Every structure is written in structure tokens, then in C-alpha cells.
Amino acid sequence: MKIKKIRFFEEIKDVTNDNIDVGVENERGYTYIVTVGTPQDLLEEMNQEKTNFIGPYTPMIIVKSLTEEIIVEAIQAYAAKDDGFWLKLRHFATELDVSIFNQMEVDNGKEWDFDEE
Amino acid sequence: MDQHNQGLGAAANPGGGAAEFDDNCQVPKKEQSQESKTFDYDYRLNDPKKKSEEQCPIYEQNKAGIDELPDSSEYMYTLETKTAKKALKKVWKNPEARKEVLAGLADMDSGELLPRNEKNFKSFKELKEIKLKDTRMLVKPGQKGAPDEIVVIFMKNDMAKVEKNLKKVYK
Numbered sequence: 289m290k291i292k293k294i295r296f297f298e299e300i301k302d303v304t305n306d307n308i309d310v311g312v313e314n315e316r317g318y319t320y321i322v323t324v325g326t327p328q329d330l331l332e333e334m335n336q337e338k339t340n341f342i343g344p345y346t347p348m349i350i351v352k353s354l355t356e357e358i359i360v361e362a363i364q365a366y367a368a369k370d371d372g373f374w375l376k377l378r379h380f381a382t383e384l385d386v387s388i389f390n391q392m393e394v395d396n397g398k399e400w401d402f403d404e405e
Numbered sequence: 406m407d408q409h410n411q412g413l414g415a416a417a418n419p420g421g422g423a424a425e426f427d428d429n430c431q432v433p434k435k436e437q438s439q440e441s442k443t444f445d446y447d448y449r450l451n452d453p454k455k456k457s458e459e460q461c462p463i464y465e466q467n468k469a470g471i472d473e474l475p476d477s478s479e480y481m482y483t484l485e486t487k488t489a490k491k492a493l494k495k496v497w498k499n500p501e502a503r504k505e506v507l508a509g510l511a512d513m514d515s516g517e518l519l520p521r522n523e524k525n526f527k528s529f530k531e532l533k534e535i536k537l538k539d540t541r542m543l544v545k546p547g548q549k550g551a552p553d554e555i556v557v558i559f560m561k562n563d564m565a566k567v568e569k570n571l572k573k574v575y576k
Contacts, residue, residue, distance in 0.1 A: 296527065297526060297527055297528070297564060297568070298524045298525060298526060298527060298534065298536075299524070299525045299527060309536075309541075309561065309564060311564065311565050313565075319564075319565035320562075321561055321562045321563075321564045321565060323561070329521075332521065333521070336519050336521065337519075343538070345538035345539050346538070346539050346561070379562050380562065381539075382499060382501075382502065382539050382560060382561070382562065383562070
């Protein structure tokens with residue numbers, strides 16, 4: 289996926305402990321939205337929400353530090369891999385219906401349903 | 406109307422003209438109860454919070470047809486734009502997103518929203534962002550004691566479209 293423009297929607301309060309929404313515009317003018325955050329931010333989320341794990345929701349892209357340079361580097365890596373598959377997956381995750389995976393489970397089961405001779 | 410009823414009417418409307426009272430006339434229990442209700446109502450009107458909710462038309466809300474959105478003294482909804490209506494409709498079609506928004510609104514109402522959930526949204530000086538997991542809200546902070554105005558509730562992946570459209574409406 290070719291990147292035309294990268295935009296930061298929010299101000300970064302703490303480069304080591306924060307997350308921000310980033311817009312990644314492709315050559316067709318469509319903007320993908322991903323959240324980029326730090327490991328410390330995930331720890332803080334668990335502490336503040338008094339949980340031992342990050343709850344089930346669209347995963348962030350994790351970076352060591354929320355500097356512009358590192359965020360751009362990470363976004364470029366995600367855009368380059370498989371035509372931006374993992375970036376696009378993050379953007380559209382909430383619109384994917386679980387029935388897609390259930391059907392894949394059925395198909396995958398059938399595909400491997402044979403006896404070794 | 407007989408004289409007795411005239412007296413009661415005047416009592417229920419203080420300052421509504423000269424009242425004539427008959428101290429010897431017993432007030433039926435039903436009417437006593439009504440008078441008590443009237444007193445309670447007047448008392449509550451002296452509460453500034455109640456005044457803002459019940460008397461000021463400026464605080465009239467627009468929930469974009471989603472009555473499930475809870476009322477609060479901390480915030481109100483002005484989901485008036487086409488963008489706000491479309492965005493909210495999409496959120497409400499997604500059960501998990503809907504649940505997340507309702508929980509976020511409950512936290513806002515009880516003052517339990519975490520600092521990490523409040524952000525400055527670069528594109529709008531007059532709006533702040535409430536950042537949940539997969540959903541976002543843009544809020545216009547209330548002035549002079551007025552409640553905050555929620556102007557849009559949207560799925561995170563609609564952010565670019567929401568921002569572009571609302572730039573025509575908000576600074």
C-alpha cells in the first residue's frame with residue numbers, strides 16, 4: 289500500500305506513556321485509522337482498569353516511543369507488508385462479522401477431514 | 406366554580422390575585438395532597454440544576470432518535486448534524502460499540518472517566534475528544550455552568566470522514 293500522507297489526530301502528552309490515533313491516507317485518498325501506543329500505555333491501561341490483561345478490542349500498533357520518526361517508521365512497515373494487510377485489518381476490524389471466521393472454521397475443518405493412508 | 410374551589414386555585418397560584426380563604430372549611434384529603442405536591446414542585450424549582458433541566462429551552466437535547474442514550478446533568482446531546490446522525494446510527498448497529506458508549510457515558514455521568522480517555526483533538530479548538538476503545542465522542546465543553554454538549558459519537562475508523570465533515574460546522 290502506498291502512503292500519500294500520515295496525520296496525527298491528537299496531541300501526544302507523553303512519548304513513553306500514551307497512545308494516539310493516526311490517519312494513513314493512501315494514493316486513492318482513503319484514510320485508514322490506527323491507534324499507535326507504547327508498552328507503558330498498555331500497562332497503565334491494565335492498572336487503571338484494574339485488570340490483568342488488555343481487553344478484547346482492536347489492537348494498537350506498539351512502538352517503543354511515540355516520536356514522529358518512530359510512528360512513521362512503524363506505519364511504513366505496516367503499509368509495506370502484504371499491501372497493508374495488518375494496517376487495514378486494524379482499521380476494518382470492528383466491521384468484520386464473526387460469521388466470516390465461523391465459516392472459515394467449517395471450511396478449514398472440511399479441508400483437513402481425511403484419513404492418512 | 407364555587408367559592409371553596411376558587412380559594413384553592415388561588416393558593417396553588419401565589420400572586421395570581423386576591424385569595425379568599427374560609428378557615429372553617431375543611432380541605433378534603435385529596436386536595437391537601439395536591440397542595441403538598443405543589444409545594445414540593447416549587448421547592449425543586451429553586452434548585453439551579455433542576456432549573457437548567459426543566460426551565461431553560463436552550464438545553465433542549467437532540468439524541469438523533471436514539472432514546473436509549475441516557476440523560477445526565479453532566480452532559481447533553483446536540484447530535485444535529487447529518488454526520489452525527491449517520492455516525493451514531495452506525496455505532497448503534499454494533500452491539501459491542503453500543504455497550505462501550507453506554508459504559509463511557511455512565512462513567513462521564515459519575516465523574517469516573519479516566520484521564521487517559523480525554524484528549525485534545527487537533528482539528529477542533531472548541532471540541533475535546535472522549536477516547537474509548539473502538540469508539541470516540543467529540544464534546545463541546547459547557548460554558549458558565551451549562552452541561553457539556555456531545556456533538557458526535559462515532560466508530561474510530563470513521564474519524565477522518567467525521568473530522569472532514571464537521572470542519573464546516575465547528576472551529
